[in-house]
Amino acid sequence: MSIFVDETTKVIYQGLTGSQGRFYGLLNRDYGTNVVGGTNPKKAGTDVDGIPVFASVMDAVAATGATASCVFIPAPGVKGAVMEAAEGGIEFIVVITEGVPAHDEAWFYNKLRRDHPNVRLLGPNCPGIISPGKANIGITAGHIAKEGGPVGIVSRSGTLTYQALYELKQHDIGVTTCVGIGGDPVPGTSFIDCLQAFQADPETKAVMMIGEIGGSAEEEAAEYIKAEMTKPVVSYIAGVTAPPGKKMGHAGAIVSGGKGTAAAKMDALADAGVTIGLNPTEAGELMVGVVANL
């Protein structure tokens, strides 16, 4: 099995008629994703290489039965696009767009949680999600992933997600689902959401988790792993030697409570029984050992 999306997931693309939306929408369809439509209020009734374009998400859902949407709308329009998707009946919203203001992200995260509690948001600023062999929604190059299992991947970084898929494929290890949660301040889907789903998925036997410096999401994931996960987890944290990034002043330092450095994250994860690789290649090799012992 896979988590969140599979070959039955019907997907529409908000922004299908733009250059990015068209490029990746068609690549996703070529991969085998069940792409059923796109939206553009000015181009309703036209099509993009045979994919019908609707005026609104509501129209697209009514006509196609889509349950997922992939958003390629430019940053200023993302807040509106996310709410249009939720109000239009979409259950799984993937926002690829980067550069969405943090205040917007915080707003629609809370608005969805309150008014649309059954809607899952992935991103913004994420590479999307791929259940290899079934569905690829977003900007991942599908052929670098081997289908099947037993590994699930969750990652905060785009390129390192690809790197992880590729490393595993080199070792002939399949992936149930690979979720790129994105590195923005308020991600719609967290590490813990994905870890819970992987823990519940019978075909996922081990999890690769790729984190980055900043915030405390990895530390929170470590607490969850320690308390709830029975499946082995291998992790890599990028930014071990990076200088402090954006300074958030005194208030930011307090919010993170001294957390946020790569060392703190690796300590928390190691304490939760997670196997830590010091670079992506090492993490891949460690996963080979884990899979061999399953």
Place this chain on the structure above:
Amino acid sequence: MDLYEYQGKQLFARYDIPVSQGEAVVTVDAAVAAADRIGYPVVVKAQVQVGGRGKAGGIKLAANADECREHAGNILGMDIKGHTVGLVWVESASDIAQEYYASFTLDRSAKLHLGMLSAEGGVEIEQVADENPDAIAKIHVDPVDGLTETQVRAWVAAAELDPEATEGAVDILTKLWRCYVDADADLVEINPLILTPDGRVHALDAKVTLDDSSVFRHPEYEEYDETQVRDARETAAHEKGLQYVGLDGYVGIIANGAGLAMSTVDIVSQVGGRPANFLDIGGGANADVMTGALEVINNDHDVKAIFINIFGGITKGEEVANGIVAALERVQIDSPIVIRLDGTNADEGRAILEPHLSGTLQLQPTMVDAARAVVEIAQSRGGK
């Protein structure tokens, strides 16, 4: 983007948050003229984006024009932790009865905005948080609901400020929240927020960080951007639209994707080298982008060798390789280059690079191999 204190105060003033009357000036004569207009005593404050200005002698009280001239002369041009003071803010001096702390920021963990208010201001707030966390009254604000006056009153009461400060604090915090939201700030902080002997509440400092992602709806950010201090390398990269952070080592790094670039910096350090920079060229890796990146690295004279680390995803290996070859024809590179190219069509890409390989341009199969090779070359050329 971090604002200077004077910019933060000017922003606060637009929201009617009481700040001291002041002027930003760049010469001693202008400082004295400003002080004459404002009226003595004044405080002359160095404008640098680094903490500890007071201890470094960058904040001085002047009772008259002679003192103002002396202090402005000392402070302008002063070096504070590597930052040269080019501008001072001259403001009307305030009498202080109490010093408080107030801020709004995003609590990433709670996914809500967080307001913090403390009666123990004027000192490092981290220290208060460590030693006496109960002295900080916190309030989480749902961005959908915003902050009501009733909530602000309860929050101010919880902070146990001097009762005389209550009304002024409620007023300022309500306006500070509005400023935080309207300006798309990552952080607005007042430390100290003061109560004067005559009962007024007043922002004596201003620390503001704006969200760079919201620039599309804030044309006024342009003027702040112009005053940002970047090193020459960062300015060049910024102009080319590249994500660049200058470091102090000798291995130049180019990678596609922020995570991979960070990872490359890590691995160069792990094998005993010192990275000169973090440079993310994004997903495309075409000839134009690669040329720009190589130009930026080439201008860094501390660089002894360059590590190009590309993972082809959607962008195919041969496109990346052609981009590198074209870029090398356009830029005269002074340092040897080590390339690691992997991912989609990596073999085809490597085949394109093959005829161009030489003593100063080599290919390595993995990130670790490439890191070891580039560090060895850089060290043999004097990198340490």
